[in-house]
Amino acid sequence: MDMxxxxxxxxxxxIAFGGIKAVDHASVDLHAGEVVGLLGHNGAGKSTxxxxxxxxxxxxxxEIRIAGEPVAISxxxxxxxxxxxxxxxxxxxxxxxxxxANIFLGRELLTxxxxxxxxxxxxxxxxxxxxxxxxxxxxxxxxxxxxxxxxQSVAIARAIYFNAxxxxxxxxxxxxxxxETKQVADLILELKKQGIGIFxxxxxxxxxxxxxDRVSVMKNGKVVGSAHVRDVTQDEVLGMIISGKCPPGAVxxxxxxxx
Amino acid sequence: xxxxxxxxxxxxxDAKSFADHLRAIEFDARMIGMIAALAVIWLGFNWLSGGAxxxxxxxxxxxxxxxxxxxxxxxMVLVIVTRNIDLSVGSMLGFVGMVTGLVQAQLLxxxxxxxxxxxxLLSILAAVALGGLIGLFQGALIAYLAIPSFIVxxxxxxxxxxxxxxxxxxxxIAPMDSRFRPLGGGIEGAIGTSASWAIGLVIxxxxxxxxxxxxxxxxxxxxxxxxxxxxxxxAALACGTVVGAVAIxxxxxxPAGVARxxxxxxxxxxxxxxxxxxxxxxxxxxxALAVGVAMSFLARRLRFGRYVFSIGGNPEAAQLSGVNTRxxxxxxxxxxxxxxxxxxxxxxxxxxxxxxxxxxxDELYVIAAAVxxxxxxxxxxxxxxxxxxxxxxxxxxxSGMVLIGVDTPLQNxxxxxxxxLAVWLDGxxxxxxx
Numbered sequence: 001m002d003m004x005x006x007x008x009x010x011x012x013x014x015i016a017f018g019g020i021k022a023v024d025h026a027s028v029d030l031h032a033g034e035v036v037g038l039l040g041h042n043g044a045g046k047s048t049x050x051x052x053x054x055x056x057x058x059x060x061x062x063e064i065r066i067a068g069e070p071v072a073i074s075x076x077x078x079x080x081x082x083x084x085x086x087x088x089x090x091x092x093x094x095x096x097x098x099x100x101a102n103i104f105l106g107r108e109l110l111t112x113x114x115x116x117x118x119x120x121x122x123x124x125x126x127x128x129x130x131x132x133x134x135x136x137x138x139x140x141x142x143x144x145x146x147x148x149x150x151x152q153s154v155a156i157a158r159a160i161y162f163n164a165x166x167x168x169x170x171x172x173x174x175x176x177x178x179x180e181t182k183q184v185a186d187l188i189l190e191l192k193k194q195g196i197g198i199f200x201x202x203x204x205x206x207x208x209x210x211x212x213d214r215v216s217v218m219k220n221g222k223v224v225g226s227a228h229v230r231d232v233t234q235d236e237v238l239g240m241i242i243s244g245k246c247p248p249g250a251v252x253x254x255x256x257x258x259x
Numbered sequence: 260x261x262x263x264x265x266x267x268x269x270x271x272x273d274a275k276s277f278a279d280h281l282r283a284i285e286f287d288a289r290m291i292g293m294i295a296a297l298a299v300i301w302l303g304f305n306w307l308s309g310g311a312x313x314x315x316x317x318x319x320x321x322x323x324x325x326x327x328x329x330x331x332x333x334x335m336v337l338v339i340v341t342r343n344i345d346l347s348v349g350s351m352l353g354f355v356g357m358v359t360g361l362v363q364a365q366l367l368x369x370x371x372x373x374x375x376x377x378x379x380l381l382s383i384l385a386a387v388a389l390g391g392l393i394g395l396f397q398g399a400l401i402a403y404l405a406i407p408s409f410i411v412x413x414x415x416x417x418x419x420x421x422x423x424x425x426x427x428x429x430x431x432i433a434p435m436d437s438r439f440r441p442l443g444g445g446i447e448g449a450i451g452t453s454a455s456w457a458i459g460l461v462i463x464x465x466x467x468x469x470x471x472x473x474x475x476x477x478x479x480x481x482x483x484x485x486x487x488x489x490x491x492x493x494a495a496l497a498c499g500t501v502v503g504a505v506a507i508x509x510x511x512x513x514p515a516g517v518a519r520x521x522x523x524x525x526x527x528x529x530x531x532x533x534x535x536x537x538x539x540x541x542x543x544x545x546x547a548l549a550v551g552v553a554m555s556f557l558a559r560r561l562r563f564g565r566y567v568f569s570i571g572g573n574p575e576a577a578q579l580s581g582v583n584t585r586x587x588x589x590x591x592x593x594x595x596x597x598x599x600x601x602x603x604x605x606x607x608x609x610x611x612x613x614x615x616x617x618x619x620x621d622e623l624y625v626i627a628a629a630v631x632x633x634x635x636x637x638x639x640x641x642x643x644x645x646x647x648x649x650x651x652x653x654x655x656x657x658s659g660m661v662l663i664g665v666d667t668p669l670q671n672x673x674x675x676x677x678x679x680l681a682v683w684l685d686g687x688x689x690x691x692x693x
Contacts, residue, residue: 094569106577107581116559116561116562
C-alpha cells in the first residue's frame with residue numbers, strides 16, 4: 001500500500017434500516033488515480049455503503065475523510081461539493097427532459113438575468129458528449145427516447161462534466177452490450193490517468209480484475225477483506241464473496257470468516 | 260455507447276412525414292390539434308345556434324367566463340406535473356372569496372372608510388396571501404409529512420367548503436368595492452377600444468422581439484435554426500390572433516345608455532343618431548393572460564420550473580441531483596394557492612358578491628382543463644398554454660350548450676364524455692409518437 005493520504009477514507013461506517021444492519025463497521029479507502037472494485041452479492045451492502053458516500057443515505061456512525069479532512073456528507077449536494085460524483089445503476093435520469101437538462105440538473109447555467117441559459121447548456125452538452133459519444137445527435141429529445149448506451153453516456157457526462165475528484169460507478173456496464181462495455185472500460189482508464197479516484201461496483205469479476213487496482217469484498221454488511229488484484233486470484237476473490245474466507249494475499253476485515 | 264440515430268441522409272428523405280416536417284420547424288403538433296378541436300367546437304355551435312356563437316358578444320363573454328378556471332389551470336399543470344393532484348381548489352376559492360369579501364365589505368371600510376381607493380388592492384393582496392398560505396400548508400403536509408396529495412386535498416375540499424360557510428354563517432356578502440368590480444369583467448371591467456389596441460400592439464411587438472431574440476441566441480451558438488419562413492409564419496399567426504382578438508372585443512358595443520353616460524361624463528354631447536362604443540378587452544382576461552405568461556416563464560425559463568418537471572420525470576433522480584424536492588413540492592402548492600386567490604378575486608368581482616358556494620366543482624373543471632390541455636397525470640409532461648387552451652375548450656362546450664338550450668344534466672354528461680374522449684385520444688397520439 002502506498003503511504004500517501006488517501007483521497008477518500010470511509011472508516012467504521014454503519015447504517016441500519018429497521019434494525020437490519022445494512023452496513024456494519026465497514027472501512028474502505030481510495031487513492032487518487034486508483035480504481036477500487038467493490039464486490040459482493042446482492043444485499044452485501046456495497047451499494048448502501050456507496051450511497052452514504054454519495055449523500056443519498058446518512059450513516060448512523062463512522063467517519064468520512066476527503067484528502068485527510070473529516071467531512072460531513074448529509075445530502076447529494078454536499079457530496080458534489082466535495083467533488084464526489086455518482087453514476088447510479090438506475091442512471092437516475094429525468095426521462096422527460098433532454099440531455100442538457102439532465103447533465104445540469106441542480107447546477108443549471110444561468111443568464112445574467114437569472115433565467116436558464118439553455119443555449120449555453122446545450123453548447124456545453126455538445127462538447128462533453130462529443131468526447132464521450134461522438135455519434136450522439138439527439139440533443140433536443142427527452143432522454144426517454146434514447147437507447148440504453150446513449151442514456152448511459154448522458155449519466156457519465158453528468159458525472160465527469162463538473163471536474164469530479166471521486167467517481168462512483170454502480171454497475172456501469174450491467175445494461176450494455178460488449179462494444180459499449182469496452183468503451184466504458186476505456187473511459188475508466190482515461191479518467192484514472194487524469195488522477196480521478198474511482199469506486200467501481202460490479203458483479204463481473206473479470207471486469208473488476210481488468211480495471212481495478214484493488215478490490216474490497218463485502219458480505220452481510222461487513223468488509224471481508226481488501227487486496228491488490230495482483231496478490232489474489234479470481235478464485236480466491238470468489239471465495240471471499242461466497243464464503244467470506246479471506247486468502248493470505250488480502251488484508252482481513254471484520255467480516256472475514258474466522259477459522 | 261456507439262449507438263446513434265441513423266444518419267438523416269436516408270433514401271426516404273423526400274418522403275418525410277407531416278410530423279417530421281412539423282418537428283423540423285418545431286411547431287407543436289399537439290397544440291395544432293387542440294386549436295383544430297376548438298375550431299370544430301366553435302363552428303359546430305355557431306351552426307347549431309344559428310350564428311349566435313361566433314358573435315363579438317358571445318366570444319367576449321366566453322373569454323371572461325374562462326378567466327377564473329384558466330388562472331387556476333396554470334397552477335394545476337405544475338401540481339399534476341409533479342405527479343400530484345389538488346382537489347381543494349374549488350373549495351379554497353369559496354373560502355378565500357368569502358374572506359376577501361369580508362375584508363373589503365366590513366374590515367377595510369371600518370379601518371379606512373367606505374370605498375377607500377386602496378381597498379381593491381388590499382383585497383387582492385389579502386386573497387393572494389391567504390390562498391398562498393393555505394397552499395403552503397397543504398403542500399407542507401404533502402411534502403414533509405408524506406401524506407398523499409389526493410387525501411390532503413380531498414380533506415381540503417371538505418374543510419375549506421365548510422370554512423367558507425363559517426366565515427359568515429352562510430350569509431352572502433355584497434356588494435363589492437367599485438374599484439374591485441372591474442376584475443370580474445362586465446361593462447366596468449372593459450378597458451375600452453384605444454387601450455385595447457395599445458395593449459394589442461405591445462403584445463405583437465413583444466412576440467416579434469421574442470422570436471428574433473431566440474433566433475439570434477441560437478445563431479450565436481451555431482445551432483440549427485428554424486427556416487425563416489416558419490418564423491415569419493409563426494409571428495404572423497401569433498400577431499394575427501392578437502389583433503383579431505382585440506378587433507372582436509372592440510366590436511362588441513356597449514349598451515346605448517352606458518355609452519351615452521360615458522360620453523356625457525366626458526363633457527361631450529350625445530349625437531342624434533347614437534354612437535357605437537366598443538367594450539375592448541376585459542380586465543379578467545388580461546389578468547389571466549398575464550398569469551399565463553408569467554407561469555410559462557416560470558415553468559420554462561426558471562430553475563424552479565426545471566426542478567418541477569424533473570421531479571415529475573423522476574423524483575429520485577431529482578433528489579440525487581441535489582434538488583430539494585420537498586421544498587419545491589411545497590412551493591408548487593403555495594403557488595397554486597396564490598393563483599386560487601387571484602381566481603377568487605375574479606369570481607367574487609364577477610358576481611359582485613361573495614357566496615359560500617362559489618367555486619363549487621371548479622376543481623374538476625380546472626383538472627379537466629389541464630388534462631385536456633395535454634398535462635399527463637403520470638407526471639412530467641404539460642404546458643401552461645395547453646392548459647389555458649383546455650380551459651377555453653371546456654368553457655366553449657359549456658357556453659355553447661347553454662346557448663343552444665341543452666339541459667344542465669345533459670351538459671354535465673357531454674362534458675364528462677368529452678374529457679374521457681380527449682384523454683383517450685391524447686394517449687393514442689402519445690403512443691404513436693413513442
